[in-house]
Amino acid sequence: MTSGPYLNRRALIRRSAAAGFLTLPAVGALASCASGGGDNDTVEREEATDSNPFGVSPDAGLEVVIFDGGFGDQYALDAEEIYQGSYGPVEHVKTTEIQTRLQPRMVQGDPPDVVNNGGADAMDIAALIRNNQVHDLTELLDAPSLDDPSVRVRDTLLPGTVEMGQFGSEAMYRLNYTFNVYGQWYSRTALERLEVEYPRTWDEMIAVCEKAKQEGIAGWTYPGVYPYYFNFTLYPFIAKIGGPDVLRAIDNLEPNAWRHDAVRSAFEAYYELVARGYVLQGSPGLTHEESQGEWNQYRALFIPNGSWVENETAQNTPDDFDMAVGPPTSLDSSDAMPFETIWASAGEPFFVPADATNVPGGLEFLRIMLGSESARNFTQLVSSLTCVRGAADGLTLPPGLTSAQDILAAAGDNLVIPRMPDWYRQLNNEEIGGAVAAMMAGEMEPDEAITRCQRAADAAARDDSIQKFQHV
Incomplete structure (x- = not known):
């Protein structure tokens, strides 16, 4: 769409490129190129x-x-x-x-x-x-x-x-621009039908998933095509178990950061979902839209996601779904951070x-x-919050976004903001995401997945072509 008679040099360049008069470099060769001022x-x-x-x-x-x-x-x-x-x-x-x-x-x-x-x-x-x-x-x-x-x-x-x-x-x-709340998204209606409460500990999570399984419902689904979605709950889960310094060490590419006991506990808990058959069959091959569609149709209880999901699934969400989000389920009473801890941060970059x-x-x-x-x-x-203070005050919000505001308020200062996804996009999405995906598909056990994550992080730390960042 073009508003008004706006046509300048850049428009002419694009039209020339489309007509074959201008040769642009292949996308794969662009990472090492810089404009240096056009x-x-x-x-x-x-x-x-x-x-x-x-x-x-x-x-x-x-x-x-x-x-x-x-x-x-x-x-x-x-x-x-x-x-x-x-x-x-x-x-x-x-x-x-x-x-x-x-x-x-x-x-x-x-x-x-x-x-x-x-x-x-x-x-x-x-x-x-x-x-x-x-x-x-x-x-x-x-x-x-x-x-x-x-x-x-x-x-x-x-x-x-x-x-x-x-x-x-x-x-x-x-x-x-947005202010995203990440967590375990679910349907209040689905939990009410099972006559269960939102699970606060991992033992409670297993009990809820087992009851769902007996009714022919999966405990979890996820977009295996984009496995980094699992990080929306996995990263804060790790921080809850071991404290925020564990995530900082991971972000800083520190040696053996992925071998921390908190990481192992989190991976073993998630692998238990696979081992017990609580993950929706076929999830490893689903896109985000497909996994959300399965979830919307009550075929799975929980999905790792962010607060954009309510708008993204609006056309397919049943009227009685009563969407909500909860903090990642805690491991147990020994966790370093409280149950209310969540990952919430500004997103949707401009x-x-x-x-x-x-x-x-x-x-x-x-x-x-x-x-x-x-x-x-x-x-x-x-149906999403922005990064502007008080901009949603007085608005009537849908159930999912209301829930997101509620858990954000309950978290208080117990917020974690992993930087791995934006500091090291390829490492997060492909290497770490790939290892988690393989584990959740049952193709490898937690020890092997952790080793794969650590090797990828070590390789990134040694790679001089990758700019490094540190928490201050």
Whole structure:
């Protein structure tokens, strides 16, 4: 979709590429390439004011690329309409192929102005930062907020939002717009039909799954095609058993971090689900949508997921499902952290490319999204919280999101935020995810899975081509 007669050099480049007049490098060869500053025609900044803190040119066009996933793109279209009320036309693109479509443009120095870098085909943000291809968003944080010029943008954000955009320095390169609550998602109706309570200890989990099995219902399902979904419950489970320092050691690629007793206990507990036949048959071959579909049809009690799942499954969720999320079940009373401990953090990443034609416009678009109007609109449209403080106050929320707010409040300071998924995307998704997937498919036992995880982490630690990060 294109709003207005916006056609500049970047549009001409894309059309030339489509027509075969411009040769772009193969995607597989892009990881070692950096634009180093493109020769695209950048928009000059106007004089900054409180209402226009970045000096956006009043008639400059803007290109926004949105990941067309569980949240859709209507929220972005609505924010773009606000932008166009003061500035130039917006070219709106939605796609699930973020890396495939955009990384060649990043290399050419001709990127969009705003990128929603989501989904399985997201670009490696750490590599882009290393190659100086991402604009520092610190000036966005220090700008006056849209709703109150006396309050800086950074002071409107929930805790952890800024930190999730930092990669080993004080600079913030990425705005994670949503505030995701991860955990064991379930149907209250399904548990009520079995006449069981949500399991707080692993013995209770086994008892619930056994009762479900006797009724022909699986205890768990998961998207085996994207096995890193299991990490949404596995990582906080590890932290609950052994404490947050165990996760920090894993994130820091420390030697033998994966051999900690807490990791072993967590892996053995999850493997028990497999050994006892509590995992839905065929789960290793399911996509996220397929596993959610099985869960929605009451064929499995629990699924590891994040708070976007309510919107993503809205069309297939039965009216009586009564969706909810609980903290990962604890192991037992010896756990280092309380049952209420969860993984909750800002997600759904946006960034402004360093070589964007309209960097000021990109920053202003993000400032608009962080305004109360856009943030409340997002929550109402897609049943997900944003990173903006108080933006959902007073709204009538669906059951799943209400549940997410409840466990977030109950957790208090007992939050963990693993950085492995964004610091080392390939290691997390493919190597660690692959080892967990093999274990959950019954192809290897916990000891072998742990060894595979540690070997992968050690290989990453030795690889000088991979930028390393540390918790501060």
